Amino acid sequence: MTISIPPSNPEPLKSLQPKGWMRYLSFSLDHKVIGLQYMVCGFIFYLIGGALASAIRIELTSPMSDFMARDVYNQVLTLHGTIMIFLWIVPVVNGAFGNYLIPFYVGARDMAFPRLNAVAFWLIPPAGLMLISSYFINGAAQSGWTAYPPLSITTPAAGQIIWIISVLLLGGSSIFGGINFIATILKLRRPGLKLMQLPMYCWAMLGTSILVVLSTPVLAGTLILLSFDIVAHTGFFNPELGGNVIVYQHLFWFYSHPAVYIMVLPAFGLVSEILPVHCRKPLFGYTTMVYSIMGIVFLGLIVWAHHMFTSGTPPWMRLFFTIATAFIAVPTGIKFFNWVATLWGGRISLNTAILFSCGFIVNFVLGGITGVALAQVPFDVHVHDTYFVVAHFHYIVYGGSVFVIFSSIYHWFPKATGKMLNENLGRFHFLITFIGFNLCFAPQHWLGLNGMPRRVAEYDPQFTFVNQISSAGALLMALSTLPFLWNVFHSLFKGDEAGDNPWRGLTPEWLTSSPPPVENWNGEAPLVTEPYGYGKTKVPEPLNQIGTKD
Amino acid sequence: MTTTTPLEKDSQSEVPEKGSTHEHADHRLFGLITFLIADGMTFAGFFAAYLTFKAVNPLLPDAIYELELPLPTLNTVLLLVSSATFHRAGNALQKQNSKLCQKWLLITASLGLAFLASQMVEYFTLPFGLTDNLYASTFYALTGFHGLHVTLGSILIFIVWWQVKAPGGQLTHKNSFLLEAAELYWHFVDGIWVILFIILYLL
Amino acid sequence: MVSICLIIGGIWIGNNVNLLPIVASSNAPVYDELFKVLFTIGTILFVGMTGLVIYSLIKFRSKPGELEDGIAIEGNLSLEILWTAVPAIVILFVGLYSYDIYDRMGGMQPLEVHHHEQHLMKGSERIWGGIGSSSTIEASNQFTAALPIELTAMQFAFIFHYPKGDITSGELHVPIDQPVNLTMESKDVIHAFWVPEFRLKQDVIPGQPTILSFTPTRIGRYPIICAELCGPYHGGMRATVVVEKTEDYQQWFNQNAKLIDIEA
Numbered sequence A: 001m002t003i004s005i006p007p008s009n010p011e012p013l014k015s016l017q018p019k020g021w022m023r024y025l026s027f028s029l030d031h032k033v034i035g036l037q038y039m040v041c042g043f044i045f046y047l048i049g050g051a052l053a054s055a056i057r058i059e060l061t062s063p064m065s066d067f068m069a070r071d072v073y074n075q076v077l078t079l080h081g082t083i084m085i086f087l088w089i090v091p092v093v094n095g096a097f098g099n100y101l102i103p104f105y106v107g108a109r110d111m112a113f114p115r116l117n118a119v120a121f122w123l124i125p126p127a128g129l130m131l132i133s134s135y136f137i138n139g140a141a142q143s144g145w146t147a148y149p150p151l152s153i154t155t156p157a158a159g160q161i162i163w164i165i166s167v168l169l170l171g172g173s174s175i176f177g178g179i180n181f182i183a184t185i186l187k188l189r190r191p192g193l194k195l196m197q198l199p200m201y202c203w204a205m206l207g208t209s210i211l212v213v214l215s216t217p218v219l220a221g222t223l224i225l226l227s228f229d230i231v232a233h234t235g236f237f238n239p240e241l242g243g244n245v246i247v248y249q250h251l252f253w254f255y256s257h258p259a260v261y262i263m264v265l266p267a268f269g270l271v272s273e274i275l276p277v278h279c280r281k282p283l284f285g286y287t288t289m290v291y292s293i294m295g296i297v298f299l300g301l302i303v304w305a306h307h308m309f310t311s312g313t314p315p316w317m318r319l320f321f322t323i324a325t326a327f328i329a330v331p332t333g334i335k336f337f338n339w340v341a342t343l344w345g346g347r348i349s350l351n352t353a354i355l356f357s358c359g360f361i362v363n364f365v366l367g368g369i370t371g372v373a374l375a376q377v378p379f380d381v382h383v384h385d386t387y388f389v390v391a392h393f394h395y396i397v398y399g400g401s402v403f404v405i406f407s408s409i410y411h412w413f414p415k416a417t418g419k420m421l422n423e424n425l426g427r428f429h430f431l432i433t434f435i436g437f438n439l440c441f442a443p444q445h446w447l448g449l450n451g452m453p454r455r456v457a458e459y460d461p462q463f464t465f466v467n468q469i470s471s472a473g474a475l476l477m478a479l480s481t482l483p484f485l486w487n488v489f490h491s492l493f494k495g496d497e498a499g500d501n502p503w504r505g506l507t508p509e510w511l512t513s514s515p516p517p518v519e520n521w522n523g524e525a526p527l528v529t530e531p532y533g534y535g536k537t538k539v540p541e542p543l544n545q546i547g548t549k550d
Numbered sequence B: 001m002t003t004t005t006p007l008e009k010d011s012q013s014e015v016p017e018k019g020s021t022h023e024h025a026d027h028r029l030f031g032l033i034t035f036l037i038a039d040g041m042t043f044a045g046f047f048a049a050y051l052t053f054k055a056v057n058p059l060l061p062d063a064i065y066e067l068e069l070p071l072p073t074l075n076t077v078l079l080l081v082s083s084a085t086f087h088r089a090g091n092a093l094q095k096q097n098s099k100l101c102q103k104w105l106l107i108t109a110s111l112g113l114a115f116l117a118s119q120m121v122e123y124f125t126l127p128f129g130l131t132d133n134l135y136a137s138t139f140y141a142l143t144g145f146h147g148l149h150v151t152l153g154s155i156l157i158f159i160v161w162w163q164v165k166a167p168g169g170q171l172t173h174k175n176s177f178l179l180e181a182a183e184l185y186w187h188f189v190d191g192i193w194v195i196l197f198i199i200l201y202l203l
Numbered sequence C: 001m002v003s004i005c006l007i008i009g010g011i012w013i014g015n016n017v018n019l020l021p022i023v024a025s026s027n028a029p030v031y032d033e034l035f036k037v038l039f040t041i042g043t044i045l046f047v048g049m050t051g052l053v054i055y056s057l058i059k060f061r062s063k064p065g066e067l068e069d070g071i072a073i074e075g076n077l078s079l080e081i082l083w084t085a086v087p088a089i090v091i092l093f094v095g096l097y098s099y100d101i102y103d104r105m106g107g108m109q110p111l112e113v114h115h116h117e118q119h120l121m122k123g124s125e126r127i128w129g130g131i132g133s134s135s136t137i138e139a140s141n142q143f144t145a146a147l148p149i150e151l152t153a154m155q156f157a158f159i160f161h162y163p164k165g166d167i168t169s170g171e172l173h174v175p176i177d178q179p180v181n182l183t184m185e186s187k188d189v190i191h192a193f194w195v196p197e198f199r200l201k202q203d204v205i206p207g208q209p210t211i212l213s214f215t216p217t218r219i220g221r222y223p224i225i226c227a228e229l230c231g232p233y234h235g236g237m238r239a240t241v242v243v244e245k246t247e248d249y250q251q252w253f254n255q256n257a258k259l260i261d262i263e264a
């Protein structure tokens, strides 16, 4: 069997696009360029969001509000939450990897709507810049990423309005992306490729995009109403004018709960791609994995009120949402057990990608367990809006999604750049990230249980020591980005050549050159009906031995 | 594991021949439908908000106004008829009767504009303003958002009309995507109006 | 064998590690019971999963240079059924158990019970909240005896009002072992009333009265914390609940009461 095309093959058709690094700043229509644009842009925002998180942790090393003013603290935490969610996790796990990989996986040369795709990306930088610049204009929004009215109506209007506009832009970008993914996966499949032969990431993206299309517009509508309340003094959510603040919460969480699965389902998909390659085993339980994704999508749409257990919901509603929420553990659990079964009996190479993926499994299980606890109304009435919740979701968004993003970068960097990342540096990066992460967020469970509310710049002095431990962990996490960045830049220029298929993978993106040509394949797209056929047939020898030297 | 090599010809393959910009009309329509589902969810959110406000925030008696029915009923008729005329336009184009198609398009657009005009008349005669009370605000938000859709739709129809009319125009029976898209969108906007009419005026 | 050790270990940890603050209301022991169960299940699951991952990584790691593949197992139906069913049963158990706890905390009591206090609140028909046991022992009898207190939250303070003595206070004084009914409303934005030692929290919402009942069971001063972001001084929005002997409470009450009311 042939894996890649001899380099002597003629170049494919050239499009009229800028070349070299300039094309990453252009309105490029190439899905790979757009994917990398999302990635780099997202990572820059991650550094900014992380710098804000560091500011939060510095403030919290002492029980006084001394590092920044109280209202500045609220602006910082609002920006941190908004940037991390809307400008880092969502664009990267969906936009970056989705754009890069989905066309390969369905055997297409590009996304269904390349122009829409480019528009979707180019909505992001202006939205992000606007959001951040609002801090320097009149002060950023300071009502948290949830922007609950009436607080969001009574705080300074300029920052809140800018926040609304940029979230609307980002939501629009996300919807355009979702439409594109659905069309690409369902309509652009290479002839001969069946749905149940698609790599798992496609299913994850299909599920995610359904959530995006169904829930993001509701957020958009809600924020438009909120902006009317602020600008035109209507009273939708303003009790002084007869409005109802709880309705906002329902509408907001109708989007924002599914949003958490928008942040994590693609990560599930990515892990499902990474594990089989490095374990040299087929993905365990493909069919149940597909059904569990769809189960999560369905359940994810009907559990939103678990964020509102203390805000005054009738008892029947509390019960319904408790049960529905907790049941998400079942489809999610299926995925985790299947991954462990994939590890079991494999030939696992302990490289950075697999370490981050396994770190993800461990962290996410802990975050999921605290999630199931939070779903129980009587439990939640004590810990709602405390650091226990902060710990829960950082275990999931950082320990889950961010770990997977790192894992994926180590896995696909060779494909996108043609260079290998340094493995030893990578393992070192993993080690301090993992330690720093747990040091930072594990103690926060205790803080929450014992009486530290979230979103405060000052706290009871009895919590000082534990907060300092947490801050030390955050410092370690901040430092851990340094070896990573160095690794990326160094490898980009001086790294070992990767060859086309350093991991001996079977999914279609490995069956072309690294980096891939403009139209993905010279000649026709290969038909891969068994993306996880490890251990079945003789697997291709690595084209370049460097890739497997550890 | 079956990996067909790039050199080995796959009999059923129809890999698009060129350019990363290849688009197929049917996919665009599919994309539009997905977009309309999303758009529909925005309305669903508004409807849900309106209905809950109505259920849990009863208004003080002096803040309740009976809405007049004649004008909105006329509006409903206008839009339903315009859906039919748009369909006619599409049929005409399929039969390659460009003149007829243009005629029906103009009629559809005028119906849309008539709708907007009559909506304006209603706005100016209503006894409440945007910020009078919760009910008033929701009323204007819902009808206003819908009116925005009608406005966009009307502009779209004029673009379609112009494209059909233009000599050597791009819109022919072979390449009628824009007309189909506009028609689908128009039916969607009409459908939303019917729901809106029911819950806003009749309930 | 391993799993038995795991389960026993988990139960031991669940029962012996105490992560929670002091117990100071009749609600708190019920809460801690639930916490123990959740903590036990959580520990078993987490240690089990982590153990499996680490074991696999060590046991099945490949030797350097090895290019062999693992075994090509693609799935196993009975395993899939097993790990769908077991979590489902655990979830069902946890759900039923927490329903029971919720009921014992008074969450399922129809809010009409409180309605005789309706005159305390102007206007609204809708009251929400209602979690928090007035008393776990004899809920129905105790309700009539519950001490009604009104709470008004505003940026950035809690104000308590005792209708019986027309006392307005920034500190919440309550007698031990007597059920208290708090009716709460906010003047501006959303706040939340939280006493960690009582394990109870309820948002205080503008335009929407909420209710919270509790029975303090331990003498002392505990912090009342605002748990909902309400503006720059949200972190400083605190008050104290003073749980005192009935006599001490009575004394405080008499000192401050404008309308002396023997009933109180």
Ligand code: HEA
Binding pocket: A146, A260, A261, A263, A264, A306, A307, A325, A326, A328, A329, A330, A332, A333, A334, A336, A364, A365, A366, A367, A368, A369, A370, A371, A372, A373, A374, A375, A376, A380, A383, A384, A385, A389, A392, A393, A396, A397, A400, A401, C045, C049, C086, C087, C088, C090, C091
């Ligand atoms: C990617 C993001 C993400 C994900 C995937 C989740 C997943 C889950 N979340 Fe989380 N959550 C957030 C992000 C996320 N959450 C955020 C950001 C907030 C705070 C928002 C804010 O207020 O700012 C939040 C808040 C939050 C709350 C509200 C807390 C409060 O404010 O009081 C609740 C309550 O029910 C909850 C529950 C859950 C549950 C049950 C899951 C489940 O999906 C978890 C399921 C997974 C597992 C359970 C682990 C694997 C399963 C097994 C190994 C099987 C066996 C397990 C059992 C039998 C238990 N979450």
Ligand code: HEA
Binding pocket: A046, A047, A048, A049, A050, A051, A053, A054, A056, A057, A077, A078, A080, A081, A082, A084, A085, A089, A143, A144, A145, A146, A390, A394, A397, A398, A402, A440, A454, A455, A456, A457, A474, A477, A478, A479, A481
């Ligand atoms: C979705 C993803 C996400 C991610 C990845 C993170 C990452 C981190 N978060 Fe975040 N967090 C949220 C989402 C996320 N958070 C949300 C939604 C909230 C709620 C907001 C709200 O209440 O409204 C929140 C709130 C929140 C709080 C609670 C604030 C409060 O309630 O008062 C804290 C406190 O410790 C915190 C800490 C951290 C830390 C230490 C990290 C670390 O993991 C960050 C590590 C990364 C770095 C440290 C970057 C290092 C780089 C540099 C330092 C170099 C800088 C260079 C340049 C700028 C060029 N976060």
Ligand code: CUA
Binding pocket: C154, C156, C190, C191, C192, C226, C227, C228, C229, C230, C231, C233, C234, C235, C237
């Ligand atoms: Cu009041 Cu926070």
Ligand SMILES: [Cu+2]
Binding pocket: A256, A257, A260, A304, A306, A307
């Ligand atoms: Cu949620």
